[in-house]
Amino acid sequence: MITMIFIYLGAKDNSGLEHKRADDVFIMFRGMWLLIILNWCWGIDMYTWTKYRVSYALIFLFDMRSHISWQQVMESAAVFTVAWLLFVVCYLLSAISPVPLEWMDEIPYQVFPGCLGLLVVLVMLVQQSTCKYWLIRRLTDLVRLAPEIIRVYKIIVSPVVGVDNFVDIYLASQLTSLVIFLQDVQFSVCFFVSDAWTGDDICMRSRPYAMPLIAAIPFVLRFLQCLRKFIGSRERWHIVNGGKYLSSLAVIICSFFLYFFGHLALLAPWIVAVVVSVGYNFYFDVRYDWGLLDVKSSNWLLRNKLIFPRWWYYVAIALNLLGRCSWALTVSASFFPTTNMIFSTIIATLEVLRRGLGNIFRLEDEQLSYTEVRRATRDVKR
Helix, strand or coil, X not given: CHHHHHHHHHHHHCCCECCCCHHHHHHHHHHXXXXXXXXXXXXXXXXXXXXXXXXXXXXXXXXXXXXXXXXHHHHHHHHHHHHXXXXXXXXXXXXXXXXXCHHHHHCCCCHHHHHHHHHHHHHHHHHHHHCCCHHHXXXXXXXXXXXXXXCHHHHHCHHHCCCCCHHHHHHXXXXXXXXXXXXXXXXXXXXXXXXXXXXXXXXXXXXXXXXXXXXXXXXXXXHHHHHXXXXXXXXXXXXXXXXXXXXXXXXXXXXXXXXXXXXXXXXXXXXXXXXXXHHHHHHHHHHHHCCCCCCCCCCCCXXXXXXXXXXXXXXXXXXXXXXXXXXXXXXXXXXXXXXXXXXXXXXXXXXXXXXXXXXXXXXXXXXXXXXXXXXXXXCCCC
């Protein structure tokens, strides 16, 4: 990855990239790169939960007869990684002037990201078919949440509206760490529908306007979930929880105005929004999602019951704080002009890794909640 980045930068600085679509192709490859990192993180999380007997299959409501193992997830991640490297190298060989292999110059540049995207979709469909399309069904349920909450009659009959389960909340939370990935997916779809065949530059020119809209979608979904849970339970804590997503939306809005107007007077509101949002989200991550920061605990600032080695938690808390600072940049469109590809790629990768780390402790806390509230056994046979 590092080698190809330097090849890309060196060729671009020396006008060695012949294709004018170099930045467009980079965005599409970056989106699939983030999906690969997410896949690796999921495999590592599953391995960790399996090793320390965290019953993730029961928590996620997997079908015990068909759900895939962490080995299969690792295998698919390896396939994605090799395929990604292959197509990126092929594109660079065809795009850099002089062309090392002349016959590759005849291949349209759209072929490389397009074939890689089709391969990713194909492998994911095959993988999902083995577990009865669990992810696809869950994402469909998640999308159906918005119209249910928006309709007025649902609010009027709020006492009979169901409350979301853990899986719905978990999936929506994952999307808040995939802001740049979602933006890249939107651009890729736009590109292959329009610019790839017409030669126009509509997608890149509209990207600064589309980025904040796409970034806001995951946070709006999570806020609607919190609102729905408040309507169903009348517990004010859900409104407090929804406040952290409103603070994230404030960062997006402030960065939008800062990017388009560029006045220094708009920098102060953005800094205030970032500080509030980072502190808000960090505290909720550690205190409520992970169940830590118990001042009365026998384990200093952790909790009494621990499944993982104690030093893991202190390292994870420190890394999560640093990761939350970089997360604030992923939702700030003002820091990502269309030419700043490398920096946004690094920040997006760090955010996916932070989410993968946090998922380990979030499932642990959920299992302990099952143990205490529902009196389930800690070591459920897999």
